[in-house]
Amino acid sequence: MTIEGNKDEADKCIDIAQNAFSAGNVEKAEKFLLKAERLYPSTRAKELLTNVRAAAASGKVPKRSPPSTPSTEELRRRKTPSHQPPQREYTQEQLDAVKRIKTKCKDFYEILGVSKEATDSDIKKAYKKLALQLHPDKNHAPGAAEAFKAIGNAAAILTDPEKRKQYDLRGDEPAHGHHQQQYYARGFESDLTAEELFNMFFGATGQYYANSEHRTRTSSNQRRNNQFVVNLNMFTAIIQIISNVFLEVVLVLLLCPKNILGFFISLLKIIFIVVKAIFFLYMLLFRALSRRL
Secondary structure (H helix, E strand, O other): OOHHHHHHHHHHHHHHHHHHHHOOOHHHHHHHHHHHHHHOOOHHHHHHHHHHHHHHHHOOOOOOOOOOOOOHHHHHHOOOOOOOOOOOOOOHHHHHHHHHHHHHOOOHHHHHOOOOOOOHHHHHHHHHHHHHHHOOOOOOOOOHHHHHHHHHHHHHHHOOHHHHHHHHHOOOOOOOOOOHHHHOOOOOOOOOOHHHHHHHHHOOOOOHHHHHHHHHHHHHHHHHHHHHHHHHHHHHHHHHHHHHHHHHHHHHHHOOOOOHHHHHHHHHHHHHHHHHHHHHHHHHHHHHHHHHO
């Protein structure tokens, strides 16, 4: 992984640590800050790590806010729905993808569809492809949420060199009668949620699809604005050419000698002015068409 890639991963770890510390989870905050220091040492990580350890030592850790208990009145107001919500549609391909992970995969490598010799880049590429296919917002097949969590857990373990090494060492241990979909984890679980992993791979905002659509709209608006400016400039240039021709013809007529020879000379000048104007108009239109093509 490049230095810039390490820096991006370290920044994401620091963001996760800040959220964990705000929620009162000191252990998780310290763990991700140490990981950020290993990836890309920075002053930001050191300062936050110092604050986390100081808070833990003094006992001044932000308390986790317990979920509010609904009042009796609120419980009384809640009614059991008279009918079940409509089933959300999904394709057979989406259902097959979920079934493959839940019933046919024996280890993390099979979940992601990569070999045991796969590189870090191969694993990330495989995760991104499956994540877009299995994300619960897109795949509504039964078990999609569990499958999405499974691929995230697999990617988190296999992209961590130390955890991957330990996972591979336990690969030959017997299953001891565990169900297949429970055994492939071999006791290895990621410290992040499925959504946190998704955000790490696709950007901190987690708005992969929305950002893509926003970029498309912005690019389209920019193209329309540029085309308007080009059309305005071309119209201004045409008006200027016509006004120049008119002024030159008027000057020729005013300075024309009052004889036949002077009349023919003035006529030739006017013809030259008109031909020159037509040439400039042709070049202007040719340039505008070339830009469009």
